[in-house]
Amino acid sequence: MLSKKRKAYMVGMKAAMYLSTGLTAALVIFLVAYVFIKGIPHISWELLSTKPSYISGRIGILPDILNTLYIVLATLIFVIPLGVGAAIYLTEYAKNKKLVGMIEYAAETLSGIPSIIYGLVGMLFFCQFLGFKTSLLAGSLTLVIMNLPTVMRTTQESLKTVPQSYRDGAFGLGAGKWRVIRTVVLPGCVDGVITGCILSIGRILGESAALLFTAGFAHALNGIFEGLTSPGASLTVALYVYAKEQGEFGVAFAIAAILMILTLLINLSATLVSKHFAKKREL
């Protein structure tokens, strides 16, 4: 038989665990339900397909959707080659342990820096020093630095699963290092690049503080090349401006609901992709 004290301890700990888990679950359900209930009624075709008009006083978020899309594309185009290259250097070339340690420490440091600091440095470096002004391109380049560690890490993970014997085999047949990387190593990092892309897209969609001073708040409707060189608000920044500065809570909740749906999709695809790759690895 357990003593009274031990029984009380168990009951207390169990209660704390159930309560904490229940609270977390309730929180998630509340957040999702509240945002959907408040936001979905405000989503209309007109909202999604027009730009804000001062004449009719209506608000449309098409420019913000496009800006977000441009930022995602531009960031990925830069960050994937850079991140993959860094990962290949670490797994295939680097021999000096100290150097590897330094690079990994730098990557960890980058992932710990708050986005507001990225925004500030992005503004100083890309907008002012390199002369890109406040533009989607400056915003995207700032996000490239933010997402570099993510892509690097996921690629590194997938390169670890390329068997050493493949490389040895290729070297044995007389291939040079570059040829081995092209034919054996690069195909092996597809999994990592896809995972890295999904995680980065999630992070880019949710980012706001780093974009505020680098990409700006404009709602102009532009094509991709014109858009990249002019300022524009992403969905998150638009949400902030509509809620905090203009008190347009209906539009803000509509954007929040859209962001929530996108977050759900990103999480779902991340889970599916990791399951798929785990299965592939077992074969």
Add this chain to the structure above:
Amino acid sequence: MKKNKMIERTIHGIFLILGLLTVGCVLLITVYLVISGIPAITEIRLFDFLFGTKWASTAAQPSYGILPFILTSVYGTAGAILIGVPIGFFAAVYLSKLANPKVKTIMEEAVSLLAGIPSVVYGLVGMLVLVPAVREIFDIPDGASLFSAIIVLAIMILPSIIKVSMTALEAVPKEYEDASLALGATPVETYFKVSVPAAKSGIAAAVVLGVGRAIGEAMAVMMVSGNVPNMPSLFQSVRFLTTAVASEMSYSSGLQQQALFSIALVLFLFIMLINATLNFFLKKEKD
């Protein structure tokens, strides 16, 4: 042959540059923050800047003391940790040890969702649900306060705490638990008195990660904290280090703007300190 060697060398060089890119970015950020942050500190004088209690950047006689921001960030983070860590810790123990697999999978997805929700969405819900509720419950004129910010931050750090603690708890060798169970300890006693101590570096890392998240959050906090540079008090409108930078950046110039860079430098130093602590615990966990 010679040509081949040249190509190999060039490619090696290119990959080396790519590999050093992260180091370069950290250097770039550090150098920019130091260069742009130092001038205002020397002009205002370090002591007056760090320990001055009055921030009036647009007044006729401007005053640049950032103690209110530093203390607000410290109190806000401490409060978020005080609320978020126990909840996250108990949930992590339950999910990693006791929960049935179905509940665990669903809750893991839920926690990932919580981690993925953009901070402006937290800010928006906080603004329209939490702030009015705080105003009603505590009967104060404005609910936008340090208290509201603490609640939002506590929720936002929850996923990091749960995920990292779960990873640490799951890495505890099964033999430890089996030995404890065989000696007659109940499962709950085993998890809290054997598994948790064995995973303590990992759990410490989770807490430190939470501290980093909380101190660096800007947008959500900006929307619920009222943004007035008061000395921190639980039910008053306050301004954090992050929001101090964000709220004046768009219209500032001259010494005022330089002072904002100095605030960012102070925030950066806090973060570097937290990163070093985090690394210490992660290394310990690995050994």
